[in-house]
Each structure stands twice: as C-alpha cells, then as structure tokens.
Amino acid sequence: MFEVPVISYWVDLIIIVLFYAFAYKFIQHLTVNPKEYFKFKYESKKINEELKKLSKEQKLDEMKAKQKESFKMVGKQFKMTQKSMFVMMIVALPILWVIKEYYGKIVYDFIIFSVNGLWAYIILGVIVSMIINNIYDKKLGKKYYAEFEK
DSSP, rough: OOOSSSHHHHHHHHHEEEEHHHHHHHHHHHSEEEEEHHHHHHHHHHHHHHHHHHHHHTHHHHHHHHHHHHHHHHHHHHHHHHHHHHHHHHHHHHHHHHIIIIITTTTTEESOEEEEEEHHHHHHHHHHHHHHHHHHHHHHHHHHHHTTTT
C-alpha cells in the first residue's frame, strides 16, 4: 500500500503541486496554439493600456466601447482554453483524491495561519502556477511579442 509521507509532508505536497503546475502548462501548450495565446495576451495588454489612458482623459464613451471589447476577449479566452481545462480536470481529480485521502488531515503551518492538506495544496498550487505561468509567458512571450509589434 501507499505509505505517507514518501519524503516529508511538505516535500510531498510541493512535488505534487509542481507536477500539476508543469502538467497544466504542458497540456495548455499542446492544446492551445502558442501564437494565438500570446496574440490574445498582447491584445489584452494593449486594450488595458488604452483603458488606463482613456480613464485619465475621462473619455467615458470610448472607455465603455473598450470595456465591451475587453469582455468579448474574455469569452475568446475561455473558448481558447476550454480543451486544456477539460483535460486538466481529468488529471486533477485523482490528484485531489490523493491529497484528500492521504494529506487532508495533516495540518500545514504557514507561519501566520494553519490549514489542512487540501487548502495547503490549493495555496501552494496558486503560488507555483503563477510563477510557472510568469516564466512561461516571459520566455516564450518575447518571441511572439516581437512579431506582433511589427
């Protein structure tokens, strides 16, 4: 049978979080065209810059039009990532079961608060995913952003 902890409770949880975060980014890279993904991020960035500029100039009608455009892009983003989210849900369910079954009753101390295993996994998952997404976006984004600015 499976014996917990394999290494230690913290190390085990961090390894599981890293596995899931890398798997998510890898599956997203395979299921979403990277050029399309970065084009979307580039356009979103430009719209947000324009919204800030219009906000400073207090051009409300133009701001509303840009906000509508921004909301349409959210729908596009959802459609673009739908396939990868579905695949990751299939991967996530067994991982969540393992976390709940073997690490759920363990109390993880985050210095200023303590949580059970599931919440520790979620907190660490959000932090690690943000870091991995940021690295991915910076490394691959340079390649594609240069194309879009031409």
